[in-house]
């Protein structure tokens with residue numbers, strides 16, 4: 001049942017080229033520059049005039065929501081707020097009939113996310129769901145939704161469900177942009193053509209597994225670890241830190257790289273591994289100066305870089321390459337090496353990777 005892999009988590013990491021393909025099937029038409037999302041099509045008109053989107057979720061799904069915020073604001077130019085469901089439900093938020101709430105949940109059973117949906121619904125908002133488990137409670141509570149089609153996820157640490165959520169949010173961002181006319185057909189042709197090939201690029205990212213294992217060996221005995229990124233690399237950093245915490249029990253924190261000098265920099269010494277999302281995109285130069293700041297304090301730098309990078313290689317202790325891609329697709333690719341890194345560290349530390357202590361696959365109590 002683990003398909004020859006030692007753990008479900010590893011099997012699910014390796015399934016991502018296929019799960020992302022399944023998630024896009026029948027939804028993207030690269031030659032025409034068109035996105036079709038049957039699940040939300042009856043709201044196509046409404047999407048032209050919404051003032052705001054609120055994304056509610058917990059844990060990894062909340063990280064996917066942060067990626068969604070970048071993409072929806074960038075392409076559809078609709079303001080987005082991303083909220084922890086547990087906070088949102090208890091703070092009397094301002095919600096109107098003009099709001100669209102997107103609830104993201106792998107299991108579709110998370111208690112806080114369900115309560116947030118119920119509250120927003122009572123106040124008249126339109127609720128979309130992004131779920132993996134068909135027929136779960138959340139899809140039944142929402143007005144419309146898009147399934148992630150990642151297939152059953154057994155490992156408690158979410159991997160393929162996360163990249164499928166990000167894929168759906170990418171499709172939603174493009175769909176909304178298409179409805180609102182904030183994107184041209186030629187741009188959509190270009191983006192969808194590239195998105196269509198992301199599964200192959202994920203395959204390439206997975207091929208760094210042996211190198212990632214070597215890096216894991218070097219940092220497995222650390223007690224702390226920082227993950228830093230900018231732009232959409234920031235939620236990737238948060239997700240990398242959460243993965244490491246939950247399965248290896250190493251204390252890890254994700255931060256926007258520029259925030260480092262506002263506090264966490266005090267933690268850096270030769271014992272502190274710092275994982276950077278340092279791919280060649282709009283924040284590349286800025287991230288390089290953040291890497292220099294860490295090196296100046298003798299921190300150990302592990303960098304996720306674009307294939308063929310030379311600049312970061314001069315500074316970082318270890319570099320893990322991912323294929324070049326449009327910035328919109330960076331989270332899908334940069335997440336892969338971080339999943340593998342956490343996995344190998346946890347295995348080396350003798351942890352129960354698929355069922356970490358104190359955690360359950362779905363959190364049905366608040």
Ligand code: M6R
Nearest residue numbers: 059060061105106107110157158
């Ligand atoms: O099923 P959900 O997506 O609603 O679950 C939300 C979180 O409990 C979940 O993402 C959790 O953070 C995972 N263990 C992360 O790997």
